[in-house]
Amino acid sequence: MNIKKLLIVFGLFVVTSNSFAHHVLGRPSYSLGEDSNTPPSMQIETQIGAYYLTYMAFPAFPKPGESGRVNLYASRIDNGAPFNGEVVFKVRDDSWFSSKEEVLGTRKIDDGVYRQGFVFKEAGDYIITAEFESDGEPYTIDFPLRIGEPAPVGPIGLTILVLAVLLVVVNITQRKRLGRLKATQHHSEKTTG
Amino acid sequence: MLDVLLQQINKLVYQTSEGMVHPGLTAEWVLAVLSIMMLLTIWMMRKTTATSQLNYSVVTSISNLPFVGKNIQQLITHPTVITGLRIFTAVVFLMVIAAGLFGTQVTERNLATTLTWTIWWSGVVISVFFVGSAWCAICPWDAIATWLVRRRLWKRGSELSSLNIKVPKVIRNIWPALMMFVVLTWLELGYGITTSPYATALLALLIVVLATVSLAIYERKAFCRYFCAVGRTLGAYGGIAPVALRPIDNAVCASCKTLECYNGTADIEPCPTHLVMGRIKQNTYCTSCGSCTQSCPYQNISWQLRNIGDEITFSSRPHWDEAWFILGLLSLTIFHGFTMMPYWEGWMSQLAYTIGDSGQLLVSFSIGMLVAMLVPILFYSAMVSVMHRLINKQEEWKRVFSAMALSILPLAFAYHIAHNLTHLVRESQGFLSVVMNPFGTNTLPLSMQEIHMRHMNPVINDNIVFALQATLILFGFWLALKILRRRVLQYTGFTINQGRIIFIPMLVFILSISILNLWLLMQPMIMRM
Numbered sequence: 001m002n003i004k005k006l007l008i009v010f011g012l013f014v015v016t017s018n019s020f021a022h023h024v025l026g027r028p029s030y031s032l033g034e035d036s037n038t039p040p041s042m043q044i045e046t047q048i049g050a051y052y053l054t055y056m057a058f059p060a061f062p063k064p065g066e067s068g069r070v071n072l073y074a075s076r077i078d079n080g081a082p083f084n085g086e087v088v089f090k091v092r093d094d095s096w097f098s099s100k101e102e103v104l105g106t107r108k109i110d111d112g113v114y115r116q117g118f119v120f121k122e123a124g125d126y127i128i129t130a131e132f133e134s135d136g137e138p139y140t141i142d143f144p145l146r147i148g149e150p151a152p153v154g155p156i157g158l159t160i161l162v163l164a165v166l167l168v169v170v171n172i173t174q175r176k177r178l179g180r181l182k183a184t185q186h187h188s189e190k191t192t193g
Numbered sequence: 194m195l196d197v198l199l200q201q202i203n204k205l206v207y208q209t210s211e212g213m214v215h216p217g218l219t220a221e222w223v224l225a226v227l228s229i230m231m232l233l234t235i236w237m238m239r240k241t242t243a244t245s246q247l248n249y250s251v252v253t254s255i256s257n258l259p260f261v262g263k264n265i266q267q268l269i270t271h272p273t274v275i276t277g278l279r280i281f282t283a284v285v286f287l288m289v290i291a292a293g294l295f296g297t298q299v300t301e302r303n304l305a306t307t308l309t310w311t312i313w314w315s316g317v318v319i320s321v322f323f324v325g326s327a328w329c330a331i332c333p334w335d336a337i338a339t340w341l342v343r344r345r346l347w348k349r350g351s352e353l354s355s356l357n358i359k360v361p362k363v364i365r366n367i368w369p370a371l372m373m374f375v376v377l378t379w380l381e382l383g384y385g386i387t388t389s390p391y392a393t394a395l396l397a398l399l400i401v402v403l404a405t406v407s408l409a410i411y412e413r414k415a416f417c418r419y420f421c422a423v424g425r426t427l428g429a430y431g432g433i434a435p436v437a438l439r440p441i442d443n444a445v446c447a448s449c450k451t452l453e454c455y456n457g458t459a460d461i462e463p464c465p466t467h468l469v470m471g472r473i474k475q476n477t478y479c480t481s482c483g484s485c486t487q488s489c490p491y492q493n494i495s496w497q498l499r500n501i502g503d504e505i506t507f508s509s510r511p512h513w514d515e516a517w518f519i520l521g522l523l524s525l526t527i528f529h530g531f532t533m534m535p536y537w538e539g540w541m542s543q544l545a546y547t548i549g550d551s552g553q554l555l556v557s558f559s560i561g562m563l564v565a566m567l568v569p570i571l572f573y574s575a576m577v578s579v580m581h582r583l584i585n586k587q588e589e590w591k592r593v594f595s596a597m598a599l600s601i602l603p604l605a606f607a608y609h610i611a612h613n614l615t616h617l618v619r620e621s622q623g624f625l626s627v628v629m630n631p632f633g634t635n636t637l638p639l640s641m642q643e644i645h646m647r648h649m650n651p652v653i654n655d656n657i658v659f660a661l662q663a664t665l666i667l668f669g670f671w672l673a674l675k676i677l678r679r680r681v682l683q684y685t686g687f688t689i690n691q692g693r694i695i696f697i698p699m700l701v702f703i704l705s706i707s708i709l710n711l712w713l714l715m716q717p718m719i720m721r722m
Contacts, residue, residue, distance in 0.1 A: 025538060025545075026553030027385040030299045030638040040299075040638050047542060048551035060638070061298070077546060141551065146298075150391055155294060159398045163341060163405055170342075170409045174353040 028144070030060045048141050050076055050134065051083060055143045062147050064123050070143070072114040072130050082112050087132045089116040094125040094144065104128070123148025198224060206715050213648055214535060214717035215619050216655060222663045223715055230670050230707060234700065237674045238693060254441045255496040266495055270486040276347045279336040286333035286397065288631060293394025297633030301623065303390035304631035309397070310387040311620045311721070315613040317423065318430065322610065325434035326427040329480035335417060338404035349462050357412040360419060366514035367425050371521045374422035375566075378525050382532045383558040387721060414465035417480050424480060429519055430606050431476035432505040432599075433672070438481055439473065439497040446471025446493060454485035454494065461488040470494050475509040502672045505599045506679050513591055516598035520570055523605040523706070528565040530612055530713035533721070537561075572702060573601065579698040584685055596684050597699055600677040604703065607669025608710040611662040615718055618658050622647045648720065662714055670707045677703065 026046045040060040046053050054073040062068040074083035086108055092101035107114045120126065126145045133139065202220040256266035268274055285308070293305030300306045317328050329335070343350025380386040386393055407416035417424050431437065440446045454470040457463030464470075466478040470485050470493075486494045511519065531537055544550070545557040574594070581593045623643075630636065639647070651658070677699050681692050 024385060024388075025541065026555075027388060029388065032638045032640045046552055046554070047545060049546075049549070077542075150294070150298075155395055155398055156290075159402055162402055166406060166409055167341065170356055171353055173356060178352065 044143055046141065047077060048139055049137060050078065051139065052077055053130075053141055055128075055130070055141075057143075057145055062118075062120065062145070064120055064148050067117060067119045069115055069117045070128055070145075072116075073112065074114070074132070082109065083132065083134060084109050085132055085134065087114045087130050089114075090129040090131065091118070091145075092127050092129065094127045120147040125150075195224075202715075205712060206717070213644060213720045215615050215648075215720060217715040217717050218659050218662055218711070220715075222659050223711055226663045226666055226711055227708075229667055230704070233667075233671055233674060234704065237678060237700070238696070240678075252498045252500065255436075255498065256441065269496065270483060270492075272347045272483075272487060275330060275483050278331040279333070280346075282331045283333040283336045283340075286337070290394045290397050292631045292633075293390040293392075293397070295632060296390060297636055298390055299633060299636065299638045300388045300390065301639050302627060302630075302633030302636040304627050304633075305390040305393045305397075306387060307621075307624055307627045309393050310381075311616055312624060315617040317427070318606075318609050318613050319617070321427055321430040321434050321606075323434075323436075325436045325481060326424070326431040326476060326479055327436075327481045328427055329417065329424050330482050332417075332424070332480075334400050334404045334421075335414065335480075337401050338408045338416070341405050342408045348460050349457060355408060355412070356410050358410055360411050360415045364419060366512070367419060367518050368514050369420045370422050370425040371514075371518050373420060374426065374518075374521060374525060377422055378528065379559070379562060382529065383555055383562065384553070413463065413467060414480070418466040418478055425477070425518060426522060428477040428479065429515070429522060429602060430609075431479065432509050433502050433603060433606055434476070435501045436496055436498055437476050437504070438470070438479060438483070438485065438494060440470050441493050441495050441497075443471065445491050449491070451490070453488040453490060457484065458488045463488075475504060475511075477509070477511075477515060502603065502675070505602055506672070506676045509599055511595050511598050513595050516595040519598040519602050519605065520573060521566070522609075523573075523601050524566040524569040526605050526609045526612065527569060527706075527709065527713065528562060530608070530710070530716075530718075531565055532561075533718045534713070534716045535719060536716075569706070572705070576698040576702040580695060583695045583698070586685070593684075596680055597677070600673050600680060600699060600703065601706065603669040603672035603676070604706050604710065607665040607672075608713070611665040611710070611714055614658060614661060614665075616721065618653045619648070619651045620721055621652060622650065644720075666707060666711055666714065669710075670703065673703045673707075674700075 024045075026044060028042055028044050030040055030042055032040050039058055041056050041058050042060040043054060043056040046055075051074045054071075056071040056073075058069050058071070059066070070089070072087060072089075074087075075081060076083070086106055088106045089104040090101060091104050092099070104116050104118060107116055114130070116128075118128075124147055126147060128143045128145050129140060130143070131138065131140045199220040202223050206217060206220075254262075254266075255269075256262045258265065289305045289308055292303055296303045296305065320328055339350075340346065343354050380392075380396065384392075386396060403420065404416045407420060408414060449471060452469055452471075453461075455464055455468070462482075462484045464485060465480055465482055468478060468485075470489070473479070486492075541554055541557045541561060544560060545554045548557065548560075550557045577594045577597055578590065580597065581588070581590050584593065627633070677696060681687070681695050681699075685692060685695060687695065
């Protein structure tokens with residue numbers, strides 16, 4: 001069995017097992033295929049309207065300049081029939097104050113899967129959007145994708161900054177308060193004495 | 194006959210077709226627990242003698258233990274011991290933050306998620322059973338905040354270090370802690386912070402910031418007393434624990450005029466939560482920091498051994514906010530159980546389909562959480578109302594509500610531990626490998642084979658876990674009945690014969706919750722990692 005077929009079987013298995021360990025609707029999880037050649041994948045299961053969706057990203061932790069792929073499986077909640085139409089994949093930068101968006105491609109179903117390749121030049125947080133139309137209803141679903149390592153300096157830097165400002169402000173305020181208190185005491189001692 | 198009963202009980206178990214779940218209590222255990230619960234109920238209703246004990250009795254002080262007592266007392270009151278432990282937990286805590294921010298994001302391979310959620314979060318509640326609220330004494334949030342603000346490792350900080358403002362009256366209660374507990378539960382079970390090392394590290398940093406801000410602005414340790422959900426949970430459960438910091442001789446405290454435990458000394462911090470040891474009746478706010486043991490000029494404060502549950506049976510006096518905290522604990526622990534059942538996802542999926550929710554289904558989850566919290570609260574309120582009518586005295590409904598809350602605390606405690614036991618025993622395999630590689634460098638997610646291996650080889654044999662869980666549920670039920678009986682008689686002043694009918698509403702509540710907890714433990718539980 002080649003990798004492609006393995007992935008399809010694995011993907012279908014994921015779609016049909018709702019109570020599988022690690023998989024909670026809408027929450028990213030990481031898994032390793034049983035074939036040692038299969039890279040770890042990140043997957044998210046969710047639902048929207050009449051469809052269950054499973055989104056898988058290969059590799060699980062894509063790096064800048066490295067080619068990757070997302071697979072989308074969409075099947076009806078009522079009868080499990082796969083969606084058969086076109087899915088438009090878009091990507092947008094998820095960093096603050098950014099509105100960059102571009103179309104990655106439009107895909108048709110291939111063995112029950114919608115596949116979209118990608119290569120990102122820069123590390124960062126991105127949102128992949130899959131859009132399709134079924135029974136006259138538009139469906140849009142967003143999936144987060146992290147390229148490269150998350151920035152650890154941000155949270156640590158922010159924490160240190162907040163704490164440093166707080167401690168300095170408290171210290172200055174207390175010094176002023178104590179200074180005023182001493183001055184008041186000195187003044188009252190002078191007037192009574 | 195027995196076979197038919199066991200078959201009927203087994204029908205109550207959700208049968209999963211596939212998926213990785215922890216097994217629930219077997220029908221034999223459930224039947225045994227139900228039988229003993231029935232016997233205990235009959236005993237409670239028929240027993241005619243009431244206890245005349247007015248206050249709980251200390252069995253002994255640790256310092257009085259033969260041979261080793263004095264040494265243990267010296268060891269645990271020595272500042273270097275507690276400071277050493279605080280340094281250790283703080284280092285581990287910083288390691289958790291670093292692993293979460295810099296390490297692999299594969300949940301089961303990162304120290305941040307495995308240590309925080311599987312070991313600590315599960316274990317800290319179990320620790321109350323043995324050491325009360327001792328965790329608070331070595332809590333890294335408070336330790337780091339104290340070192341940053343006071344700029345001392347253990348001695349009393351300078352006057353300049355904090356604004357020492359009084360906490361506003363409106364939040365001088367444990368409603369903020371209850372809110373924080375609700376938010377933590379939402380983040381844990383709804384947002385799924387337990388599966389994200391990065392988010393776990395961010396939460397840890399956020400709590401350090403909150404503890405530091407609180408310490409820098411408010412007097413003493415307002416974060417510990419009013420805001421910390423973990424501390425207040427341990428404090429509430431601490432009333433059941435067999436150990437607590439208490440005076441060795443109450444007469445010494447009664448004649449004390451200087452109250453060093455409350456005021457501190459030149460070197461030693463005052464009680465962080467405004468407690469006077471001579472008047473302490475309940476453990477709710479004690480952080481076990483040991484300042485009182487160090488500052489007492491008569492060396493009259495020590496760890497005391499006492500009977501399990503005596504404090505909440507005889508001496509605790511819960512206020513309105515504390516009663517709500519207990520009720521919150523009960524409903525949120527039950528909610529934890531529900532969300533880890535295979536049913537839950539189907540319910541959420543159905544709800545999301547109905548209301549048009551998508552993505553992470555957070556709206557559906559929030560509605561589910563609200564309903565799950567409201568049901569026990571409304572049920573309890575209804576039973577209190579019936580009881581209030583039966584008492585037929587000019588008493589405030591709020592007082593009955595608060596007084597009876599203690600009888601449901603053991604139910605929350607017992608189920609909380611029984612539930613956490615499954616996480617700890619069945620999900621902590623492989624923790625050693627994470628300790629050896631806390632950042633999960635060059636590791637891959639668990640393969641199906643590894644998941645199966647972990648699933649098949651729990652740390653403790655299933656039968657031992659079942660026996661412990663069954664015993665815990667029975668213990669909770671027994672203690673709840675004991676407290677109910679004691680509280681009703683004490684509160685109403687009725688005799689046993691007069692008071693028997695008054696027991697019934699709360700007895701219905703206690704029985705219902707115990708059976709629900711038992712049913713939850715019967716269900717297979719979805720593996721978290």
